Amino acid sequence: MNLVIVGLNHKTSPVEIREKLSFPSHAIGEPLSKLTNHYGLAEGVILSTCNRVEVLAVASDAERGTWQVKRFLSDYHSIPLERLDDHLYVRQGEEAVKHLFRVAAGLDSMIMGEPQILGQVKDAYGYAVHGNAAGVIVNKLYHKAFQVAKRVRTETRIGEAAVSISFAAVELARKIFGNLAGKTSMLIGAGEMAELAARHLQTNGVREILVANRTYEKAVELVKCFSGTAIMFREFPHYLKNADIVIASTASPNFLIKPEQVEEVMRERKNRPMFFIDISVPRNIDPEVNNIDNCYVYDVDDLQGVVVANLQERHKEAEQAEAIIVEEIDRFYRWIKSLDVVPTIIALRQACDSVRKAELAKALGSLPGLGENETRVLDAMTSAIVKKILHHPITHLKREADKIEGDLYIDTIRKLFDLASETDAAKKAAQDSADWPAGFSSGSKKT
Amino acid sequence: MSEIFFHITAAVYLLATLVYSAYLFSRKERLLTVAQAAMVAGFAFHTATIIARWAAAGRTPATSFHESLTFFSWVTVFAFLFLLVKYRQRVLGAFVSPFALLLLITASLLPKEIVPLSPVLESYWLPVHVSLAFLGNSFFALAFLLGVMYIIQERYLKTRKLKGLFFALPSLETLDELNYKCLQYGFPLLTAAIITGAIWSEYATGSYWEWKHRQVWSLITWFLYAALLHGRLTAGWRGRKAAILSSAAFACLIGSYFIINILSGGAHGLSR
Numbered sequence: 081m082n083l084v085i086v087g088l089n090h091k092t093s094p095v096e097i098r099e100k101l102s103f104p105s106h107a108i109g110e111p112l113s114k115l116t117n118h119y120g121l122a123e124g125v126i127l128s129t130c131n132r133v134e135v136l137a138v139a140s141d142a143e144r145g146t147w148q149v150k151r152f153l154s155d156y157h158s159i160p161l162e163r164l165d166d167h168l169y170v171r172q173g174e175e176a177v178k179h180l181f182r183v184a185a186g187l188d189s190m191i192m193g194e195p196q197i198l199g200q201v202k203d204a205y206g207y208a209v210h211g212n213a214a215g216v217i218v219n220k221l222y223h224k225a226f227q228v229a230k231r232v233r234t235e236t237r238i239g240e241a242a243v244s245i246s247f248a249a250v251e252l253a254r255k256i257f258g259n260l261a262g263k264t265s266m267l268i269g270a271g272e273m274a275e276l277a278a279r280h281l282q283t284n285g286v287r288e289i290l291v292a293n294r295t296y297e298k299a300v301e302l303v304k305c306f307s308g309t310a311i312m313f314r315e316f317p318h319y320l321k322n323a324d325i326v327i328a329s330t331a332s333p334n335f336l337i338k339p340e341q342v343e344e345v346m347r348e349r350k351n352r353p354m355f356f357i358d359i360s361v362p363r364n365i366d367p368e369v370n371n372i373d374n375c376y377v378y379d380v381d382d383l384q385g386v387v388v389a390n391l392q393e394r395h396k397e398a399e400q401a402e403a404i405i406v407e408e409i410d411r412f413y414r415w416i417k418s419l420d421v422v423p424t425i426i427a428l429r430q431a432c433d434s435v436r437k438a439e440l441a442k443a444l445g446s447l448p449g450l451g452e453n454e455t456r457v458l459d460a461m462t463s464a465i466v467k468k469i470l471h472h473p474i475t476h477l478k479r480e481a482d483k484i485e486g487d488l489y490i491d492t493i494r495k496l497f498d499l500a501s502e503t504d505a506a507k508k509a510a511q512d513s514a515d516w517p518a519g520f521s522s523g524s525k526k527t
Numbered sequence: 528m529s530e531i532f533f534h535i536t537a538a539v540y541l542l543a544t545l546v547y548s549a550y551l552f553s554r555k556e557r558l559l560t561v562a563q564a565a566m567v568a569g570f571a572f573h574t575a576t577i578i579a580r581w582a583a584a585g586r587t588p589a590t591s592f593h594e595s596l597t598f599f600s601w602v603t604v605f606a607f608l609f610l611l612v613k614y615r616q617r618v619l620g621a622f623v624s625p626f627a628l629l630l631l632i633t634a635s636l637l638p639k640e641i642v643p644l645s646p647v648l649e650s651y652w653l654p655v656h657v658s659l660a661f662l663g664n665s666f667f668a669l670a671f672l673l674g675v676m677y678i679i680q681e682r683y684l685k686t687r688k689l690k691g692l693f694f695a696l697p698s699l700e701t702l703d704e705l706n707y708k709c710l711q712y713g714f715p716l717l718t719a720a721i722i723t724g725a726i727w728s729e730y731a732t733g734s735y736w737e738w739k740h741r742q743v744w745s746l747i748t749w750f751l752y753a754a755l756l757h758g759r760l761t762a763g764w765r766g767r768k769a770a771i772l773s774s775a776a777f778a779c780l781i782g783s784y785f786i787i788n789i790l791s792g793g794a795h796g797l798s799r
Contacts, residue, residue: 082603237554241694255680256684256699256700257698257700258697258698258700258701258704259700289739347763350762350765351763351765351766352763352765353766355698370685373766374765374767374770376684378685378687381689385687386687389689389690390689393694395632485721
């Protein structure tokens with residue numbers, strides 16, 4: 081069993097290619113069933129976002145599996161493979177696991193550490209489960225990937241700093257007001273970006289949103305989306321004193337808010353802080369307002385500056401995240417290997433026990449006068465002997481399985497006790513109980 | 528005995544300061560927890576220092592300049608731990624630990640011998656007055672530190688350069704509110720200290736008020752903080768203005784405290 085990822089992303093291909101290869105999320109079941117039924121792949125997951133299209137597949141042979149996935153992509157979208165091949169990347173075995181972990185944690189995203197991708201990976205996995213394309217390997221692998229993404233998120237600050245203008249605005253508001261609950265925000269102009277910022281503010285607790293727009297109807301329409309109050313455009317200065325956060329985004333060529341006006345408002349507000357977000361070009365808020373005590377003015381460039389600073393911060397955090405991923409891959413493979421040793425241990429126990437049982441039966445046959453009690457004592461004693469003899473070899477085996485020479489120990493035990501014939505049956509038993517095929521291992525190293 | 532504890536305390540505060548600094552730059556929560564544990568441990572040793580000194584001197588150890596600085600530092604850490612439990616602003620510790628350490632370092636440079644207190648001053652009013660006065664001052668010290676934090680954070684936000692401490696420091700409103708809370712704790716304590724001081728003075732010298740340096744300065748401080756609180760309540764002095772004023776008031780307080788102690792050699796000039 082081998083793991084293969086074939087795909088392309090924003091780094092390896094232009095949007096013209098990505099859009100041709102994308103799979104609509106509402107109808108991903110059909111390509112999934114094609115992938116597993118017609119291309120000889122045991123399990124498969126299709127991840128399709130606007131920045132990446134990736135197919136993860138479980139195949140009996142890595143090279144063959146890779147080729148099958150490539151053919152599937154080419155056939156399904158009717159694009160000749162030659163045109164596609166240059167844009168595709170291939171990850172196999174451990175590299176594939178690493179790739180999946182990095183993608184889920186947002187380390188491979190266009191915006192480093194962005195959280196949406198985790199949801200998209202979860203969806204992709206959900207479709208695979210729904211379409212019966214997810215088996216034991218995919219199940220285990222994806223749950224591990226979600227766990228790793230969560231760990232990266234909690235142990236590093238990769239997702240902490242806002243990297244979009246509207247999130248940056250919310251972050252700044254938090255640094256000024258602390259808790260946004262009960263605060264009032266005013267939108268002057270009902271642009272898309274202002275709306276987005278207002279939404280973020282509202283999810284962060286802002287209680288009231290006033291909307292002033294030159295076309296009053298548009299303001300009315302907008303407040304329906306996020307329970308707010310529409311006000312007449314020319315009346316907005318009267319409401320300024322109620323607003324803690326002001327977002328301006330009109331097409332006005334002049335300053336709409338001037339320092340004298342704000343000074344007056346601040347007196348009425350008893351100097352409670354005001355945060356002005358000016359996302360209009362040309363600007364609507366006189367930058368001089370920033371010089372008034374307890375007033376903070378940020379224009380588009382300032383917010384962009386915050387975003388750039390935050391992105392740098394994220395790239396620093398990414399190093400730590402990569403270290404976590406390496407650690408988790410290591411842990412993951414150690415676990416897989418420990419499963420490899422399980423069938424050997426089971427076989428070893430079974431072999432010894434069958435010898436014991438046979439010998440016990442023989443002994444009991446030559447001692448006809450024994451009662452039930454004596455028989456039980458003999459049975460317990462012999463099984464105790466076997467257990468005690470096997471205790472140390474099994475402990476060592478378990479411990480050594482984590483190390484590089486683990487295979488050697490397993491092999492030696494199998495040879496010494498002649499376990500080869502029983503192994504397959506034991507493997508099967510282990511597989512059922514552990515939900516994991518014993519043969520699945522790193523890359524092409526093992527069968 | 529007290530001296531050993533004193534050195535351990537200073538060492539632990541130094542450790543806390545270093546770990547806090549590491550936190551400010553890396554913002555690893557674990558460091559904050561470690562630094563906080565160090566503060567608690569430091570406070571325990573500090574308490575032991577005070578108790579040992581108390582036992583050795585046979586009176587409240589806040590008489591000589593060395594003693595009173597040590598005592599001030601101890602009460603400030605106590606006030607910080609109180610705020611920590613109540614308001615959970617953990618980053619404040621990063622500013623309290625160097626402050627407490629600085630007070631201890633200054634104390635260590637001063638003569639440490641136990642100066643006998645003149646018998647007229649021996650009274651139950653001594654520990655009461657001293658504790659109230661220092662507790663009040665320690666809340667003003669915390670208000671000062673919060674004011675400094677506010678001014679730093681405000682600078683980042685005004686200049687729109689978000690780096691360094693910006694990410695670690697709490698929001699402006701949080702700092703402002705906590706600053707206000709500290710004044711609200713400090714002011715009644717200072718008032719009570721002045722009253723108990725007057726009563727003590729009456730017991731010791733037969734007069735409530737003698738217009739000594741110390742009494743005059745505490746009255747000036749009292750008026751400063753009264754004005755500050757009044758301005759906050761009625762005139763909307765908040766944010767940067769309040770931060771600067773509470774820092775200035777504290778500068779006045781600590782300045783008079785040092786000058787009087789240097790001039791008189793401790794305990795309001797009464798210990799000689």
